[in-house]
Amino acid sequence: MSVRDLGIGVAPRAQASTGWRANIALAGIPLAAMALVAVAVLSLTQGVASIPPWTAVLMLLDRLPLVSLSVDAPASWERIVFDIRLPRVAAAGLVGAALATSGAAYQGVFRNPLADPFLLGVASGAALGAAIAIMSPLPVNSWGFGWVPVFAFIGAAAAVTTVYLLARSGTVVDNPSLILAGVALSAICSGATSFMLLTGGQRAQPIFEFLFGGFNTASWQRVMFAAPYIAIGAILIALHARALNVLQLDEEQAGHLGVNVARTKVIVLIGASLMAATAVSLAGTIGFVGLVVPHAIRMIFGRDYRRTLLAAALVGASFLILVDLFSRTVIAPQEVPVGIVTAMLGGPFFLYLMRRRRIWTL
Amino acid sequence: MAAPVLDRSPLLEARDIRVRIGERALVDGVSLTLMPGEVLGLVGPNGAGKSTLLRAITGDRKAEGEVAVSGRPLRAIPRRDLFRMMAVVQQLPEAPPAITVRELTLLGRFPHLGLLGRESAHDQQIADASIVRAGCEAFADRPLATLSGGERRRAFIARALAQEPRLLLLDEPTANLDAEAQAEVLGLLRRLATEGVGVLVVLHDLSYAAAYCDRLMLLHHGRLMAEGPASRVITAEHISAVYGPHVRVLAHPEGGAPLVVPAL
Numbered sequence: 215m216s217v218r219d220l221g222i223g224v225a226p227r228a229q230a231s232t233g234w235r236a237n238i239a240l241a242g243i244p245l246a247a248m249a250l251v252a253v254a255v256l257s258l259t260q261g262v263a264s265i266p267p268w269t270a271v272l273m274l275l276d277r278l279p280l281v282s283l284s285v286d287a288p289a290s291w292e293r294i295v296f297d298i299r300l301p302r303v304a305a306a307g308l309v310g311a312a313l314a315t316s317g318a319a320y321q322g323v324f325r326n327p328l329a330d331p332f333l334l335g336v337a338s339g340a341a342l343g344a345a346i347a348i349m350s351p352l353p354v355n356s357w358g359f360g361w362v363p364v365f366a367f368i369g370a371a372a373a374v375t376t377v378y379l380l381a382r383s384g385t386v387v388d389n390p391s392l393i394l395a396g397v398a399l400s401a402i403c404s405g406a407t408s409f410m411l412l413t414g415g416q417r418a419q420p421i422f423e424f425l426f427g428g429f430n431t432a433s434w435q436r437v438m439f440a441a442p443y444i445a446i447g448a449i450l451i452a453l454h455a456r457a458l459n460v461l462q463l464d465e466e467q468a469g470h471l472g473v474n475v476a477r478t479k480v481i482v483l484i485g486a487s488l489m490a491a492t493a494v495s496l497a498g499t500i501g502f503v504g505l506v507v508p509h510a511i512r513m514i515f516g517r518d519y520r521r522t523l524l525a526a527a528l529v530g531a532s533f534l535i536l537v538d539l540f541s542r543t544v545i546a547p548q549e550v551p552v553g554i555v556t557a558m559l560g561g562p563f564f565l566y567l568m569r570r571r572r573i574w575t576l
Numbered sequence: 577m578a579a580p581v582l583d584r585s586p587l588l589e590a591r592d593i594r595v596r597i598g599e600r601a602l603v604d605g606v607s608l609t610l611m612p613g614e615v616l617g618l619v620g621p622n623g624a625g626k627s628t629l630l631r632a633i634t635g636d637r638k639a640e641g642e643v644a645v646s647g648r649p650l651r652a653i654p655r656r657d658l659f660r661m662m663a664v665v666q667q668l669p670e671a672p673p674a675i676t677v678r679e680l681t682l683l684g685r686f687p688h689l690g691l692l693g694r695e696s697a698h699d700q701q702i703a704d705a706s707i708v709r710a711g712c713e714a715f716a717d718r719p720l721a722t723l724s725g726g727e728r729r730r731a732f733i734a735r736a737l738a739q740e741p742r743l744l745l746l747d748e749p750t751a752n753l754d755a756e757a758q759a760e761v762l763g764l765l766r767r768l769a770t771e772g773v774g775v776l777v778v779l780h781d782l783s784y785a786a787a788y789c790d791r792l793m794l795l796h797h798g799r800l801m802a803e804g805p806a807s808r809v810i811t812a813e814h815i816s817a818v819y820g821p822h823v824r825v826l827a828h829p830e831g832g833a834p835l836v837v838p839a840l
Contacts, residue, residue, distance in 0.1 A: 460686050464670040466636060471739070472659040472687035517672065520694075 242515055246528040253532045254307065257539045258299045262546065265291055297434075305432035305440075305496055306538040306552075307531035310503055312444045312493040314530025316486035317504020318511070318523055319451045320374075322458040323482050326389045327509070328567065331490035332501030332560075334392070335373045335399035340487075340494035341424040342403040343369020345410050348420050363443050363495040370491035373399055374483055385465070404499075427498035427553030429538050436496055443492040448527070450485030454478050455519040462517065500534070500553045502560020507533055509567070585647060587612050587743045587774035588662075593632050593641035595625070595798075602628045603639065604798040608776075612742065615765055615775040617789035619782055619809075621819055625798040626778045627667065630747050633776075634664050645743060659687040663736035665729075667747040673721035677712050677731040678703065680720065684738025703738050709771075710734035711764060726757025733764065744768065746777045750784065762788040782836040786810050787828070794818065810834035 255274075259265045269287050273295055276283045313331060320329035320336075331337045347365035377399055381392035404425065411421040423431060457478045460468045465475045493500070507530045508522065515525045534552070537559075541550040588610040595603040603625040610616050618626045632639035635650060643650040645662055653661075663684075671680055684706065685699045695703075707716045710733045715723060720731060729749050736744060746765070750758040758781070765775050766788055779785040785792055786806035794801040794809050796818045802809045812825045815836060826835045 456686065456689065460683055462672050462675070463680075463683065464666075466666055467669050467671075469636070470634070470659060470664040470666070471683065472656040474655060517675070 243521065243525060243528070246525055246532070250307070250528050250532045250535075253535050253539075254303050257303045257306075257535050258295055260539055260543055261294070261299065263291065263294055265295065270295060301434045301437055302429050302432040302538065303535055304434075304437045305429050306535045308437060308440060308444055309429075309493040309497045309500065310507075310530040310532070310534025311527040312447070312489040312530075313500060313503035314507035314511075314526040314533070315448060315451060315523055316489040316493075318508040318519070318526045319458070319482050319486035319489075320504070321508060322461060322519060323479050323486070324378075324387060324389070324392060325461065326387075326392055328389075328393050328505065328564070330502060330505035331370075331486075331493075332400070332499065333505065333564075334377055334396035335403060336370045336396075336487060336490050337494050337499045337501065338400040338403035338407070339373025339376075340366040340370040340491040341499050342407045343367070343372075343491070344424050344495055345407045345418075345421045349410055349414055349418060363440065363492050366491035366495045367443075367488055369403070370487040370494070371484070373403065374487055378483075424494060424498045426551040427494075427500035427556075428541070428549065428551040429497055430542075430549055432497075440492050440496045444489050447485040447487075447489035447492070450481055450488070451523060454482050454485075455523055458482065458519040459517075498551075498553060500556050502556050502564065503530055503534060505567075506556075506560050506563050509563075584611065586610060586644075587646060588633070588776065589642075589644045589647075590629075590633050591642040593629060593639050593643070595628050595632050595637055595639045601798050603632060605641075606793075606795070606798070606800050607641075608793060610743070610774045610776050612774050613769050613772050614791065615769045615777065615789045617785040617792045618776070618778045618795060619780075619785045619792055620795035620801070624795040624818075626795055627747050628798075629795070630745060630776070630778050634662075634745060656687045659739060659741075661741060662743040662745065663739040663741035665732050665736050665744070665746045665749060667751065669732045671720055671732075674719045676719055677707065677716045677723075677734060680731055681706050681712075681716075681734045681738045684735040687739055702740065703734075706734045706737035709737050709764075709768070711760065724757070726753050726760055729753065729757070729761050730764065733761070737768075741773065743774045744776070746775070748778050748780055751780060758784055782810055782815070783828075783834070786834045786836075806834055807832075810836060 255267055255270055258270045259267050265287075269285065269291070272283055272285045273287060273292070275281050276285050277296070317330045320331065320334060321327055343365040344362045346369070347361045350361070350365075352361045377392055377395040378387065380395040381387050407421060407425060411418050411425065414421065457468070457473045460471050460473050461475070461478065463471075469475050490504070508526050511522050511525045511529060515522050537555050538552050541552050541555050544550060586609045588608070591607045593603055593606050594601060606625075606629055608616070618629060620626050628637060631637035632641070633643050635643075645653060645658065650658065681703045682695055682699065685695055685703060688699065689695065707713055710730045712727070712730050712734045715727055720728060723731060733746075733749070744765075749761050749765075753761065762784060765777060769775050769790070777789070779789070789806065791804060792806050792809040793803045794814060801818055802814050810825055811834070815823055815825050822839050824837050824839045826837055827833070828835050
C-alpha cells in the first residue's frame with residue numbers, strides 16, 4: 215500500500231481557518247479570563263464562613279483605588295477575605311499558571327507531549343533544592359522563603375539538564391527515555407528530600423510542605439516574593455512563543471527558518487524551570503497540572519504558542535484555584551493536600567494518554 | 577517575484593568544499609556555481625556525497641571551503657537574513673500530523689517577522705500565493721497526515737516559498753514518489769526557475785534529472801566526475817564508470833535526452 219492510498223477516503227477537514235484558527239482562539243482568551251475571575255470569587259466565598267458572592271465582589275471593588283462603597287459586612291469577613299482566602303487564591307492561581315505554562319514550554323522544547331515539571335523530575339529536583347536551602351546555614355526569613363527559590367531553581371535546572379543528557383544520543387532526544395529518566399530522577403530526589411525531613415529534626419519541619427503540595431501556608435508575603443520570579447520566567451518563555459511554533463517542525467527545519475535552536479531551547483528551559491521551581495517553593499510538589507492543562511488547551515486553542523501559553527496560564531490558574539477549593543472544603547475542617555488531588559486526577563489522564571496511539575508526538 | 581532579469585551574478589557559489597570523517601573524505605574538493613533561473617541537479621550513486629555536499633552548503637554539516645550567497649560569505653550573513661534569501665527542503669522534513677498545509681506554509685514567514693511579530697494580511701497573502709505556486713490549493717486546509725507523498729513534498733515546498741527565497745535547495749524531493757508525483761514536483765521546480773529562482777536539487781533518478789535540470793553535476797566518491805548539460809554528463813562512459821556494468825544509457829525517443837535503464 216502506497217502512502218497515496220492512505221490519503222484516499224479521508225475527508226478533507228472542512229475548516230474555515232485563516233492561519234491558526236484565529237477566531238475561536240480569540241474568543242477563548244477573554245472567556246478564560248472571565249472564568250478565572252468567577253472561580254476566584256467563588257473560592258473567596260466558600261469555607262467555614264460562607265460569604266455571599268455579591269458581597270465578596272463589593273468588598274473587592276471597595277479596595278480598588280478611587281472606589282468607595284459602603285459594604286454591609288461584618289469586620290471578621292474583611293479579615294477572612296483579604297488576609298486568609300485572597301492570598302490563598304492568589305497563590306493557587308500563581309502556581310497553577312506557572313505549572314501549566316512551564317509544562318507547555320517543556321512540551322514545546324522537547325516536542326514531547328508528556329513533558330511536565332513533575333514527570334521530568336524538575337519538581338522533585340526543585341523540592342530537594344528547597345529542602346537543602348532550609349537545612350543550610352543560609353538565612354531563611356520568617357515566612358520561610360529567602361534563599362529557597364534560588365536553591366529550588368538550581369535543583370530544577372540540574373534535574374532538567376540531567377534528564378536531557380540521559381535521554382539524548384547525539385542531537386536526538388529519545389522521548390520515552392526522557393520521561394523514564396525523569397520519573398527515576400524524581401524518585402531519587404524525593405527519597406533524598408524525605409531523608410532530610412526524617413533526620414533533620416525540628417528545623418526540617420518546613421520540608422514537609424515541599425513533599426505534599428498545598429496552599430495552607432499561603433500568605434501575602436510569600437505570594438509577593440514568588441511573583442517576580444514567575445514573571446521573569448513567563449517573559450523569557452513568551453519572547454520565544456513564535457520560535458516554539460517553528461520548533462514543532464524538526465530542529466533542522468526550524469534552523470532553516472532562521473530560529474537559533476540551541477539558544478531558544480536553553481532560554482525557554484531556563485524560563486520554564488524558573489517558573490516550576492518558584493511554584494514548588496510556594497506550594498510544594500503538585501504534579502500533573504503541567505500535563506493536563508496544556509493538553510486541554512491544545513484541543514481547544516490549536517497549537518499557536520502565542521495563544522496556548524496565555525490560555526494555559528489562565529486555565530491553569532483557574533484549575534488549581536478550583537482544586538484548592540475542593541481540597542479545603544471536601545472533608546472540612548481537615549484539608550487534603552492539593553498535590554494528592556491533582557495526582558488522583560492527573561494520574562489516570564497520563565495513563566489515558568499513554569494508551570492512545572501517537573503517544574510520543576504532539 | 578521574479579528576480580531582476582539583468583542580474584546575472586551567481587546566487588550561490590561554493591568553492592572547494594571538503595567534508596571529512598577522520599581520514600575519509602565524504603566530499604573532496606567540490607565547487608559549484610548557481611545562477612538565477614537555473615535548475616542544477618546533483619546526481620550520483622548512494623554514498624557519492626550529494627546530500628553531504630548540500631548539508632555542507634547550508635551549514636548543517638561542518639565543512640572546509642567557502643560558500644557565498646549573492647556574493648556575501650554565508651558565515652557573515654545573519655541567520656534571519658540568510659533564510660529570507662535561501663530556503664531549504666530537507667530529505668524527510670517533519671511536522672505535527674494535524675498541522676494543515678496553510679498553517680505549515682505560514683510558518684515559512686518566520687524569518688520575515690520580528691520577535692513578537694504577528695502575521696499581517698501581507699504575510700497571509702504571501703502564504704496563499706506560495707500555496708498556489710506550489711500547487712497545493714486543492715488540499716491547503718487538510719492536515720499533513722491525510723496527504724499523499726507527493727502532496728506532502730509540495731506542502732513543504734510551499735513552506736519554503738513563503739520565505740520568498742531567491743535560492744531553493746532541496747534534498748531528494750522525489751524520493752519514494754510514484755512517476756506522476758515525481759513529474760509534478762520536478763515540473764514545479766522548473767516553473768519556479770522560470771520565475772527567476774535558482775534551484776539546487778539532489779536527485780537519485782538520472783533519467784528524471786536529465787529531463788528536468790538545466791545542468792547536472794555527477795558526483796562519485798565525493799568528487800566531481802562530470803558537469804554540464806545532461807547530454808554531456810549522462811554518457812555511457814561516465815555511467816559505467818560510476819554505476820558499473822549493469823546500466824545502459826539510451827536516447828529518449830522524444831527529444832533525445834539521456835535515459836538510464838537496466839542492462840538486459
